[in-house]
Amino acid sequence: MTFRASRRPRSSGNRKASVTLxxxxxxxxxGRYPLGKRFEMVAQLGAFAWNADYTLRNSGGDFLKREDSGFDLTYGAGLEYGFDSGLAFTGGWTRYRVENESIDFLGVGLQYRWH
Known part of the structure; x- marks a missing residue:
């Protein structure tokens, strides 16, 4: 999974840094909770292993590129609408943390379950 983030720079002493990738x-x-015959609410919790590229600007105006990696929490929620054929339409939101920055992902999908 790859994210492109456009963030306001954060201050780090006399430097400003932003995650670019x-x-x-x-x-x-x-976990799933039925909301009727066809609807389900879904909640998720997990871990996100990441690599990030940063662009730093120092007090002299020079741009420097840096890399970092880590392991952080991810969580989200969504809804599913199931059809009788095993198909389900899904939609949800997931929040990924990259150090002190958050990346919100909204997605929709089509799921098939074999019975």
């Missing part, structure tokens, strides 16, 4: 993978555990 973050990529990684996540592992989540999801």
């Amino acid at each position: 973050a990529s990684g993978f996540d592992f989540n555990v999801a």
Whole structure:
């Protein structure tokens, strides 16, 4: 999964830093709660292993590129609408943390379950 983030620079002493690219993978555990015959609410919690590229600007105006990596929390929620054929329409929100910055992902999808 790759994210492109456009963030306001954060101050680091006399430097300003912003994440320009973050990529990684996540592992989540999801819980489902039925909201009727066809609807389900889904909540997820997990971990996100990431690599990030930063652009730094020092007090002299020079731009420097840096890399960092880490392991942070991810969580989210969504809804599913199931059809009788095993298909389900899904939509949800997931928040990824990259150090002190948050990346929000909104997605929709189509899911098929074998019975």
